[in-house]
Amino acid sequence: MSTPSQQAPIKFAYWVPNVSGGLVVSNIEQRTSWDFEYNKKLAQIAEKAGFDYALSQIRFTAGYGAEYQHESVSFSHALLAATEKLNVIAAILPGPWDPAVVAKQIATIDHLTGGGRIAVNIVSGWFKGEFVAIGQPWLEHDERYRRSQEFIEALKGIWSRDDFSYHGDFYRFHNYSLKPKPLKQPEVFQGGSSRAARDMAAKVSDWYFTNGNTVEGIKAQIDDIRAKAAANNHSVKIGVNAFVIARDTEEEARAVLAEIIAKANPEAVNAFGDAAKQAGKSSPEGEGNWAKSTFEDLVQYNDGFKTNLIGTPQQIAERIVALKAVGVDLVLSGFLHFQEEVAYFGEKVLPLVRELEAGKVALAA
Known part of the structure; x- marks a missing residue:
């Protein structure tokens, strides 16, 4: 395995709070x-x-503290228009969206924003109540991922080829040519922890997001995905979710975590947990997202506390480099007070990460 200094610099993303309630159910x-x-x-x-x-979220209905939600594609476009270099990933939910519509939306945004900064995150869906509320059929777990795989194959085909034809179980195209195509083919992200999610990533996705976990747990997933991807002559990059609590002292950071959990909304957390665990356990092997999450884990939607980026800037930087050492390419971050804490992260944590990557400072014993 290559050392951190031999790899490309680890990348950083943040969850866009285009949904009310923040990133903790508290x-x-x-x-x-x-x-x-x-x-x-x-x-x-x-x-x-x-x-x-930046990763925008897609929600259609209220619940678990998310009373209001801005739509992800149009919101992502607006963020791109307000920035110059930031890449924005628009969350897309197969079912409500059709790949032809998404392909055209994203191609247009790519032209309007100069090319190369719009990406998509294909969300297979975990919240049955949301599908029911908007009149969409609810598929079984692995069928949702099979549909997502076809969705990605269709998107990539439309964006890269003229006279595109495709005959899947969920989507069909007949000599379709999208014009104009994107200036640069958008990156395709996906999430999930189940066998179906990992197998899909190993076949078609450019990036795979996994829920927060220990370094050992993340390494096991990465090794599995990359071995399968290699067998498919495919490569995939890995992003991991983490809720970041960076403070000047570890005591301050741990006190914030304790307060978040102490002030958790039990009714909302348990309701979210019931729906989320149903989705995770419904995978054939029972290992999908949230299948084994505790109450404390569920206070942060995507097991972000498990990644343990909680402490001083030095502690967090060292843990990020440890994640990189097992193959993580990107850290997807959530924060309590986004504006202040993203600025603090950029000032205090990120420079330490770059120094550690370059070998300019040593890891603590």
Whole structure:
């Protein structure tokens, strides 16, 4: 395995809070807003701080503290228009969206924003109640991922070929030519922890997002995905979710975590947990996202506390480099107070990561 200094610099993304309630299901005070002006300023702060990507969220219905939700594609376009270098990943949910519509939307945004900064995250779906509410059929677990794989294959085909034909179980195209195509083919992200999710990533996706986990747990997933991808003559990059609590002292950071959990909304957390675990356990092997998450894990939607980026800037930087050493290419970050904490991360944590990558400072014993 290559050492961190031999790999490309690890990349950083943040969750776009285009959904109300922040990134924790807690009644703790959060100086984070879902409105556009807040998010516009946040994107500019993140770009200046050295973040590479922003990931918008897709939700259609209220629940678990998310009473309001801005639509992901149009919101992503607006963030791109407000920045110069930041890449923005628009979350897409197969079912409500058709690949032909998405291909055309994203191609147009790519032209309007100069090319190369719009990407998509294909979300296979975990919340049955949301599908029911908007009149969409709810597929079985592995069928949702099979549909997503076809969705990605269709997107990539439309973006790269003229007279594109495709005959799948979910999507069909007959000599379709999209004009204009994107200036640069957009990157395709996906998430999931189940066998079906990992197999899909190993075949068609450019990036794979996994829920937060220990370094050992993440390494096992990465080794599995990369071995399968190699067998498919495919390569995939890895992003891991993490809720970051960076403070001047470890005691301060741990106190914030304790307060988040102490002020968790039990009704909302348990309701989210019931729906999320149903989705995770419904995978044939019972190992999907959230299948084994505890109450504390579920206070942060994507097991972000498990990644343990909680402590001083030095502690967090060292843990990020440890993630990189097992094959992580990107850290997808959530924060309590986004604007202030993204700026702090860029000032205090990211420079230490770069120094550690370059071997300019040694890891603590």
